[in-house]
Amino acid sequence: MLTKLWKVDKNVDNLITYPQIRQAATLLMENHVVALPTETVYGLGGNAESDDAVAKIFAAKGRPSDNPLIIHIANQAQLANIVREIPEMANQLMEAFWPGPLTLIFNKQDGKLSEKATAGLSTVAVRMPDHPVALALIEASGLPIAAPSANLSGRPSPTTAGHVHDDLDGRIAGIVDGGPTGVGVESTVVDCTGDVPVILRPGGITKEQLEAVVGEVSTDPALADPEQAPKSPGMKYRHYSPNAPLYLVDGEVEDIQQLVDEKRAEGLKVGVMTTEENRERYQADVIYPCGRRTQLESVAEALYDTLRAFNESNVDIIYGEIFPETGVGVAVMNRLTKASGYPIIRK
Template identity: 70%
Template sequence: MDTKRWSVDKNVDNLTGYPQITQAADLLLNNEVVAFPTETVYGLGANALNDQAVAKIFEAKGRPADNPLIIHIADEEVVSDFVEEIPEKAKQLMKAYWPGPLTIILKMKEGVLSEKATVGLSTVGIRMPDHPVALALLQSTNLPIAAPSANSSGRPSPTTAEHVWDDLHGKISGIVDGGPTGVGLESTVLDCTEEVPVILRPGGITAQQIEEVIGEITVDPALLDSGQKPKSPGMKYRHYAPDAALVLVKGEREDIQRLILEKQQEGLKVGVLTTEENESFYQADKVIACGSRENLESVAGSLYDTLRNFNSADLDLILSEMFPDEGVGQAIMNRLVKAAGYRVISL
């Protein structure tokens, strides 16, 4: 398959009439699959009303068939077309954080959206992305677009069009290149079908920000304990993983350096995921600083690119420092724990 690629300047005031957007929208209207930027990561979009279109997403990514897709929209008014009701708390969150990196799960109307997108569930996750290219594409199609991250299943999510190209060229119809994404981690997923809403995936909107708007929420226990059955089907799969084995390490940097030397003496090539504060301290085969501990948003924005960069070093093992499990740090740790397959060493 020939994968078309268009470059679009996201700073243009009105993109809806641009030929690149029109060409990409035409592919979506013809039930093809197109990757596009959002403020979180690049998404792999298809017509959420058509089973054949949605099936192409699963085929291109190699995505498990029981892992539901988030539906992207450009206008809050259309939410009622797809769901039975919009609880007051959900309305408050839409007003506060849409467009933005928040996916809200609601009870779905039957027979409207593709069953392949919702994998037979009675609920659906919907969000409005905060990116001019994504919104222009959605407006141009006037369709709900099902869109997971535009990467091969299990690999780090893409934050540049080049990441998408590396994983999916020849497998999808097009890539809209709108430059690097901003947040760098996927949206927060909040189940609003419960009386007390539940975070199923931490992301760009923190638990504290949600509580400021609607009060009490809870967190799915499976986020904290790998032995718990996850509420969302997709949470049971390993995600975001680099090629080499990734292990999270609790301990002081001196202890981590000793572990590096031990593993090197065993004949392993070792990489270290750290931050700017400790980059010059470690002696390893590959050391990459992922943002600054003084600014966890910078860590979030760099995380997937950092995980992908380790793949060029032919490593056997990557040791990662831990991060505070609060604010956006909760989302960072969620992604690292999943990428490591829950492997954590305490020194």
């Protein structure tokens, strides 16, 4: 399959009229799959009403079909068409954070969406992305767009069109290049079907921000207990992983350096994922800083790009620092522990 590439300047006016947007929207209406930029990561978009289009998403990613997808919309009319009711807490959260990196889970209307998109569940996850290219493309297609991250299943999520091309060239119909994304980690997923909103996946909107709007917010116990099955789209299987095994270390620089020295003595090529503050303190084969420890938003923004960079370095093993689980640091550590798949080394 030939994968078309369109470059679009997100800052121009009337994006919906641009030929690149119209061409990509036509492919979506024909039930092809197209990658598009959002403010979090690049998404792999397909018509959420079509079993055929959704099947193509799963096939392109190599994603298990029992993993539900997030539906992306451009306006409130699209939301009303696919959900049974909109609770007051959801209205408050939408007013505060939409468009933006917040996915809300509603009880769905039957017969409106592909059952493949919702994995046969009675609920649906919906968000309105805060990216002019994504909004223009969704509006031009006139469709709700199912869009998981545009990467091969298991790989780090893509934050540039180049990342998408590396993973999916020849597997999808097109890529809309709207430049690098901003937030870096995926949206926060909140279940609004009960009496109290529940965070199912931490992301770009923090628990503190949510509570400032609606008061009490709880957290899915599965986030802290790997034995429990997660309820959120994109959280059921291990992913975000670089090619080499990644071990997270709760310790000082000296503790990590000792581990690095031991593996290098065994003849292994060792990488270290650190921060700008500590990059000069290590001696290793490959050292990549991931933002600044004093600014966790920068860590989130750089996270997936850093994990992908290690793939280009051909290291045998990676040791990574951990981060405070406050604010967006909760999302950072959630993604890092899923990327690692190993218990944190405590020093």
